[in-house]
Amino acid sequence: MFDVSLFLRHNFALVWALVSEKLTSLEIGYVSSVMVTELVGPSLGPHQSPNHVRPSILPGIQKLCLSVDYITDTMVSTISKGLMSLTHLDLRDAPLIEPTITFDLTNSGLQQINQHGKLKHLSLVRSQEFAITYFRRVNDLGMLLMADKCENMESICLGGFCRVTDTGFKTILHSCSSLYKLQVSYGIHLTDLVFHDISATSLSLIHVSLRWCNLLTNHAIKNLVLNTRLRVLDLRDCKHFGDEALRAISALLELKILLLDGSNISDFGLSYLRGIINSLVSLSVRGCKRLTDKCISALFEGSSKLKLQQLDLSNLPNLSDNGVLALAKCRVPISELRMRQCPLIGDTSVMALASMRVDEDRLHGCSLRLLDLYNCGGITQLSFRWLKKPYFPRLRCLGVTGSASRDIIDALARSRPFLHVACHAEELGSNQWDNLHGLYMHDNDEVDELEQWLLEEEGGYNDEEMMDADDDAELLDHLAL
Numbered sequence: 001m002f003d004v005s006l007f008l009r010h011n012f013a014l015v016w017a018l019v020s021e022k023l024t025s026l027e028i029g030y031v032s033s034v035m036v037t038e039l040v041g042p043s044l045g046p047h048q049s050p051n052h053v054r055p056s057i058l059p060g061i062q063k064l065c066l067s068v069d070y071i072t073d074t075m076v077s078t079i080s081k082g083l084m085s086l087t088h089l090d091l092r093d094a095p096l097i098e099p100t101i102t103f104d105l106t107n108s109g110l111q112q113i114n115q116h117g118k119l120k121h122l123s124l125v126r127s128q129e130f131a132i133t134y135f136r137r138v139n140d141l142g143m144l145l146m147a148d149k150c151e152n153m154e155s156i157c158l159g160g161f162c163r164v165t166d167t168g169f170k171t172i173l174h175s176c177s178s179l180y181k182l183q184v185s186y187g188i189h190l191t192d193l194v195f196h197d198i199s200a201t202s203l204s205l206i207h208v209s210l211r212w213c214n215l216l217t218n219h220a221i222k223n224l225v226l227n228t229r230l231r232v233l234d235l236r237d238c239k240h241f242g243d244e245a246l247r248a249i250s251a252l253l254e255l256k257i258l259l260l261d262g263s264n265i266s267d268f269g270l271s272y273l274r275g276i277i278n279s280l281v282s283l284s285v286r287g288c289k290r291l292t293d294k295c296i297s298a299l300f301e302g303s304s305k306l307k308l309q310q311l312d313l314s315n316l317p318n319l320s321d322n323g324v325l326a327l328a329k330c331r332v333p334i335s336e337l338r339m340r341q342c343p344l345i346g347d348t349s350v351m352a353l354a355s356m357r358v359d360e361d362r363l364h365g366c367s368l369r370l371l372d373l374y375n376c377g378g379i380t381q382l383s384f385r386w387l388k389k390p391y392f393p394r395l396r397c398l399g400v401t402g403s404a405s406r407d408i409i410d411a412l413a414r415s416r417p418f419l420h421v422a423c424h425a426e427e428l429g430s431n432q433w434d435n436l437h438g439l440y441m442h443d444n445d446e447v448d449e450l451e452q453w454l455l456e457e458e459g460g461y462n463d464e465e466m467m468d469a470d471d472d473a474e475l476l477d478h479l480a481l
Helices: 009-016 033-040 073-082 109-110 140-147 165-174 217-223 243-249 268-274 294-300 321-330 345-357 381-386 406-415 433-440 447-454 461-478
Strands: 025-031 063-068 088-094 121-126 155-161 179-183 207-211 232-234 258-260 283-284 308-313 336-338 370-372 397-399 420-422
Touching: 009 033, 025 033, 033 063, 033 073, 073 088, 073 109, 109 140, 121 179, 140 165, 155 165, 165 179, 243 268, 268 294, 294 321, 321 345, 321 461, 345 397, 381 406, 406 420
Parallel strands: 025 063, 063 088, 088 121, 121 155, 155 179, 179 207, 207 232, 232 258, 258 283, 283 308, 308 336, 336 370, 370 397, 397 420
Antiparallel strands: none
16 A cells, blocks of 8 residues: 555656566556556667566556546557457546547547456446536447457446446347446436347346436336346436336335435335335435435334444435434334434434434444434534433444534533544545445444443443433433323
């Protein structure tokens, strides 16, 4: 682990000449496309003619993940030709300005992908982190050319291909018979027609992500769910999905992760998910403006043996303390709860969560490891009393509004040294949905000193703290009534 920018460009490739030939996986957080080309491509030996070309410095690389300034034809071609064992290619760029043709990806570059036929996983994403830019020089022809060499692909992620239409995306979907993962973001011209005849494919999809694809409607989901083994469905920021999409999704009995941010769903629509709520591990309805307190009972009423670990209720203007009280009554074993930007959430919600017990033998609020309350309108100093021990013994990350007293936050940090408190609007566990493979990888074996003391040490609480906890729980029962 080191900073690539410390190396002068002409020395960069020489440094890697010392790397073991047994290296099979390489990830670099940021590097220029020119340096990548020089690193991966074959090079001339010193004082040798062009007929004496040395092989790539990294001959054994199978997995390459790079974040670069620009994804270019030259870089893609060099990687595809030089790394003969490559099975996993993940390229992401975030241009500061619109790239020129010399520093961009075109149809010609896509045609060079998978020269050796071993590639199983491909990700090409243009981020809009710094500027609104797309792969403007790639169209349906580029997808057709790439599809000819990608029939054995298992995972494809495409982001920012603004000129590709249904024809291009459908070609990929129908050409790759082993495809189990499909991710498309900023598919500006992607419509329901892509999935119209999906029954003609192998129906092998397990993971589908369609983000910022605003031409898609409920009809696309009705066809997509013919892939009955879907386990991950990410439909964030597709604003035209509504209750009929939820009705179709309710048939996916193996679904584990469902992300619906910004969709046009209602409380009644969420009731369609009752049939699969017991299998869901993660659910996000962030920014679904039509939802109210009734969405909680619509989801969880009458359910048992829930497995839900992550729940995002952020940016719901009509969600109040009553909804959180209903959530606490359901005893959902949530480990991560996000309620950012909810103006009606206040101290009562914190009290409810603090006193919630997943089962009778565990401590108050014991399952929560992350709680994000940033910019919730009703949070006052009272809430910070409930954020102290013995409540929330497993809590590691807490998000609160920046207007909270610095003294109060400092006091909380001193009393809970293993708790990270964020008060500057940063997302806790950012990009948690962008690494969905790691969702089930919980570090249960790592128990910090505070948690050990809270969970295992006999007599860990003094009598005064325990009396306060009992009194507070009694108060909460009255609130619930």
